[in-house]
Amino acid sequence: MAELPDKATQFIDWYLEVVEAAHLSDKRYPVKGMNVWTPYGFRARRLLDALLIREIERSGSEPVEFPALIPANEFAKEGEHIKGFDAQVYWVTKGGRTDLEMPLVLRPTSETAMYPVFRSWIRSHRDLPLNVYQIVNTFRYETKTTRPFLRVREIHFFEEHTCQTDEAAAGARVDANLATFDTIARALALPYIALRRPEWDKFPGAYYSIGLDIPVAGARTLQIGTVHHYRENFSRPYGIGYEDPQGIQRPVHQTTFGLSERLLGAVIAVHGDHHGVVFPSAIAPYQVVLVPILGGPDPSVVRSTAAEIRDRLGSAGFRVWLDDGDERPGAKYYRWELAGAPLRLEIGRREAEARTVTAVDRLGRKESLALDTLESRVRERLADLDRALAEQAAVRYSSAFSRAHRLEDLPGSPTARVLGWCGREECGHRIEAGIDGALLGTPVRDPPGTDGASPDPCIACGRTDTTVWAIAARPL
Amino acid sequence: MAELPDKATQFIDWYLEVVEAAHLSDKRYPVKGMNVWTPYGFRARRLLDALLIREIERSGSEPVEFPALIPANEFAKEGEHIKGFDAQVYWVTKGGRTDLEMPLVLRPTSETAMYPVFRSWIRSHRDLPLNVYQIVNTFRYETKTTRPFLRVREIHFFEEHTCQTDEAAAGARVDANLATFDTIARALALPYIALRRPEWDKFPGAYYSIGLDIPVAGARTLQIGTVHHYRENFSRPYGIGYEDPQGIQRPVHQTTFGLSERLLGAVIAVHGDHHGVVFPSAIAPYQVVLVPILGGPDPSVVRSTAAEIRDRLGSAGFRVWLDDGDERPGAKYYRWELAGAPLRLEIGRREAEARTVTAVDRLGRKESLALDTLESRVRERLADLDRALAEQAAVRYSSAFSRAHRLEDLPGSPTARVLGWCGREECGHRIEAGIDGALLGTPVRDPPGTDGASPDPCIACGRTDTTVWAIAARPL
Numbered sequence: 001m002a003e004l005p006d007k008a009t010q011f012i013d014w015y016l017e018v019v020e021a022a023h024l025s026d027k028r029y030p031v032k033g034m035n036v037w038t039p040y041g042f043r044a045r046r047l048l049d050a051l052l053i054r055e056i057e058r059s060g061s062e063p064v065e066f067p068a069l070i071p072a073n074e075f076a077k078e079g080e081h082i083k084g085f086d087a088q089v090y091w092v093t094k095g096g097r098t099d100l101e102m103p104l105v106l107r108p109t110s111e112t113a114m115y116p117v118f119r120s121w122i123r124s125h126r127d128l129p130l131n132v133y134q135i136v137n138t139f140r141y142e143t144k145t146t147r148p149f150l151r152v153r154e155i156h157f158f159e160e161h162t163c164q165t166d167e168a169a170a171g172a173r174v175d176a177n178l179a180t181f182d183t184i185a186r187a188l189a190l191p192y193i194a195l196r197r198p199e200w201d202k203f204p205g206a207y208y209s210i211g212l213d214i215p216v217a218g219a220r221t222l223q224i225g226t227v228h229h230y231r232e233n234f235s236r237p238y239g240i241g242y243e244d245p246q247g248i249q250r251p252v253h254q255t256t257f258g259l260s261e262r263l264l265g266a267v268i269a270v271h272g273d274h275h276g277v278v279f280p281s282a283i284a285p286y287q288v289v290l291v292p293i294l295g296g297p298d299p300s301v302v303r304s305t306a307a308e309i310r311d312r313l314g315s316a317g318f319r320v321w322l323d324d325g326d327e328r329p330g331a332k333y334y335r336w337e338l339a340g341a342p343l344r345l346e347i348g349r350r351e352a353e354a355r356t357v358t359a360v361d362r363l364g365r366k367e368s369l370a371l372d373t374l375e376s377r378v379r380e381r382l383a384d385l386d387r388a389l390a391e392q393a394a395v396r397y398s399s400a401f402s403r404a405h406r407l408e409d410l411p412g413s414p415t416a417r418v419l420g421w422c423g424r425e426e427c428g429h430r431i432e433a434g435i436d437g438a439l440l441g442t443p444v445r446d447p448p449g450t451d452g453a454s455p456d457p458c459i460a461c462g463r464t465d466t467t468v469w470a471i472a473a474r475p476l
Numbered sequence: 477m478a479e480l481p482d483k484a485t486q487f488i489d490w491y492l493e494v495v496e497a498a499h500l501s502d503k504r505y506p507v508k509g510m511n512v513w514t515p516y517g518f519r520a521r522r523l524l525d526a527l528l529i530r531e532i533e534r535s536g537s538e539p540v541e542f543p544a545l546i547p548a549n550e551f552a553k554e555g556e557h558i559k560g561f562d563a564q565v566y567w568v569t570k571g572g573r574t575d576l577e578m579p580l581v582l583r584p585t586s587e588t589a590m591y592p593v594f595r596s597w598i599r600s601h602r603d604l605p606l607n608v609y610q611i612v613n614t615f616r617y618e619t620k621t622t623r624p625f626l627r628v629r630e631i632h633f634f635e636e637h638t639c640q641t642d643e644a645a646a647g648a649r650v651d652a653n654l655a656t657f658d659t660i661a662r663a664l665a666l667p668y669i670a671l672r673r674p675e676w677d678k679f680p681g682a683y684y685s686i687g688l689d690i691p692v693a694g695a696r697t698l699q700i701g702t703v704h705h706y707r708e709n710f711s712r713p714y715g716i717g718y719e720d721p722q723g724i725q726r727p728v729h730q731t732t733f734g735l736s737e738r739l740l741g742a743v744i745a746v747h748g749d750h751h752g753v754v755f756p757s758a759i760a761p762y763q764v765v766l767v768p769i770l771g772g773p774d775p776s777v778v779r780s781t782a783a784e785i786r787d788r789l790g791s792a793g794f795r796v797w798l799d800d801g802d803e804r805p806g807a808k809y810y811r812w813e814l815a816g817a818p819l820r821l822e823i824g825r826r827e828a829e830a831r832t833v834t835a836v837d838r839l840g841r842k843e844s845l846a847l848d849t850l851e852s853r854v855r856e857r858l859a860d861l862d863r864a865l866a867e868q869a870a871v872r873y874s875s876a877f878s879r880a881h882r883l884e885d886l887p888g889s890p891t892a893r894v895l896g897w898c899g900r901e902e903c904g905h906r907i908e909a910g911i912d913g914a915l916l917g918t919p920v921r922d923p924p925g926t927d928g929a930s931p932d933p934c935i936a937c938g939r940t941d942t943t944v945w946a947i948a949a950r951p952l
Binding site for chain 1: 510519522538541545547550567570572580589596608615617619
C-alpha cells in the first residue's frame, strides 16, 4: 500500500499508477500499446458506451457496424485523408498462406469504409439526413509513447457519420453534436472547451474541425473528441449524391463526430485524487460498495443485514457490490477508494441492530442512514457526490486557463493560455513555439476569464483588425 | 413485391433473399464476406448480445476484452491449434510504411491472445476459477462461399474462456455452459442438439468438443456454438499454473464456450416463413409496430390515439415503432411482415373512437384489444406468439431427424440421421461418405426418436459392443 505519486507535480506517474492499481487496464499484453480491458475497466467502459448510445440515439442517430478492413483502393480515394493517415495504419497483406491481391487497411477511422456504401444508400432527398454511428475499435500504428486510454494502438472508438442536404444542414448537425456532447460531459461532471481548430490542425479532408479539450494538469490538455464538417470533400470523390425536390443532382454535405476511450482517461485524470480513481455515479462499475464489519461474537445479524441491503439496492436499480471477503475492513476501504467507488456503506453490529448504516462517500463525507429510507437516501448521496465532483472540477477548470499578453509569457506556462490571435498561420506557429505546444484553436463560446470582452491584439504581431480569442496549451 | 423463393425446396435462395429484403445486412461492401450491419440488423444483434451477456454473467462470468492482434510467436505456441488455423488467418505485416518485426494475426479466436496474460493473472488456487468472456469480432480468411450471418470473414463472436483447478471442475463448467445455452435457446424458441464431436472434428487443441447444432432444412444442420474442454493442452505450453492448498504447483484445466452471429442466422432460418423473417419477442428490434389508418376525413383522433399507444407501450418497456409514413397501410403490413415484427397494431377511426385496436401477430392471428388493458394484453399476445413459435419449431425439429439402419439409407437423406456407431474413425468416415456430410457426433442427451433405447449396431460394421448413438447430417 505505497503512496501514490503526487498528482499535481507528477501527473503522468500518478495517472499510470492509478490505472494499474485500480485494475482498470492490464498492459502486460505482448504488443505495446494494445492493452487488455480487465473486468473492472470493461464495466466502466460499458457504462460509458451506454451513456453515449442513449444520447446519440436521442439526437436521431441509428446504430450500424461497418467492417474493420478497408481495401487499399477505397482508402486512397480522398487525397488529404490518405496523406494524413498513411504513416499510421496497419496493413493486412496476407490471407492464409497467400498474398492478398488488394491489401487491406485496419480501419484508423471509417470514412473510407462507409462512404462507398453510403453511395448506394442515398438516392433522393427523402433519404436525407442519414445519421448513423458505430462503436468499434480502430487501429493506429502509434509511434509515440503509449498510455492506457490516452494513447493506444487499438482504440475503443465512437464515430457518427452523417449526410445532409447542404452546408447549413451539416452545420446544424455539428451544433446538435455539440449539444449531445454537452449532455454527456455533464453526466460525467467534466468541464471542457470546444475549439475550432486552426487550418493546419484540422482532420485530414475536413472543411473545419471542432476539438473538445479538457485541461488536465498545468498547461496540459486532452483532446477527447472532435466534430467535423466535411462539406463536399468526401462526397465528391466517393460519389455520394442525391436528387433534390427539383430533380437536380447534388452532392451531400457530410459531418462526423468522434469520441474515444480517452473519455474514460479524462474521468480518471480530472476527478482522481491522492487516494485513487473517483467515478461519478453514471459510470461507476459499482456505485455502492457494502463492507460488513464482522468483528463481534455473533456476526449473523451483520451478514443478514448486509444481504438485505444488497438485495434492496439491487432491486432499486443501483449497481451494488457486497465485499464479504476475508480482508480486514480497513484494507477494503483502501481498495475501494483506489477503485473509485462513489459510496461505501459500513455495517457493524451496532448499526445492524439499530437499523442504520454508515455511509462514506468517495470525498470522505460520512453520514448515518436509516435503513427504512435507504433507497432514497442513497440516491441523494450519489447525486450530492456528483454535484460536488462537478463543483470541484469547475473550480479547477477555471484556474486551468489564464490570459497571456506577450509571447514571453508562454514558455513554461503553468496553465493553458487565453490570448489574441490575428488568424494567420505564421503567428499561430510562433505561439506554438512559445508554449512548446499547440494553438488549440478559437473557442466556440466565450473563453474562460474573458467575460465577453473583445479579443486582445494578436500576441505575436500586435494586429487588432482580424483578431480572435484563441487557446494555446500543451496537448497530452 | 415479388414472391420469396420456396423455403422448403430452395432454402438458401429463400434465406439470402429474406436477409436482404428485411434489411438485416448489406453485402455491397467491397470486400467479399465482410458485410455491413445495417440499423435493423444491428438492433437485433444488440438484443441477442444483451441476452448472452445477461445469461453468461448470471452463470458467474466476467466481461473482458483482449486485443484483436496476436503476435505470431504467441499464436504458434500450441501445435495443433496453429495447424488448425494457419490456412485461414489474416496477417498484419506492415505498420505505417515499415515491415513489422513480429507479424500479427487478426484473431480467429482468442486462446492465444488471452493465455499469455492468464499466466500472470493466476498464481494460487484462490485465483480460480477464472471465468471471463468477451464479445468481439473475429476474422477468418474464408475460401468457401460466404453467406450473411452463416459464413462470413468478419464474425461477431462470443467467447468464454475459463481456468479451473482440475478436469472435473472443467467438466462442471462445460455442464454450466450447456445449461446457459439451453436458457438462451429457449428465449429464442430454438430447438437444438448438443453433440460430442468425433475426435477428427474437435477444436484444434481440445480434449473434447461439444457442438450445438440446429436442423434447418432437409438433412442440413447449422453449428451455432461449441463448448470445449481443453484439459491441460493449452495451460502447459502457455505456462498457466497455480499453487494448490498443499503448496503443489499444478497446471489449470481450461474450457471455452463460443457462439457467433450464426445464432441470428438460425433465428431467421428456423422461424422464417413465406412472408419473411419472424422474430421471437426477445430479440425483435421492434416488438410492436403501430400502423395508423388515416383514410377518413378527420385523422386527428387516429393520430392522437396512435401516439398515446406508442407512449404507453414505450413506458411499459416494449420496443415499439409508430409507422406514420406516407405508404398505404397494406404496403406497411407487407414490409413489417417481411421484417418479422411479432405484433402489429392497426388503428383506424372506428377503433380509435371505440378505444380498441386490432392486433395481428406475425402468425396472422387477429384479435381486438381494449385500450384500457392494452399493456397486459400486448404482453400476453407476445408471450403467446413466442409459445407458438416454440411449438411449431419443436414439431419441425422432431421431423428433422430419422433413424437409419443401413449405409444405403444415407445418400440423399431427406433428414438428419440417427444411427448406431461403433466409435471407430474408419466407420465414421464411411458414414460421412454415405450422407455426403459429417458425423456430427454423439448426443449429450438421448437423441430424438430413440425413447431411451440402446444404440443400434454400428451402421457401417455391424458391431454391437462399443456402439453409441450418433447423428449424421450435412452441415450448412
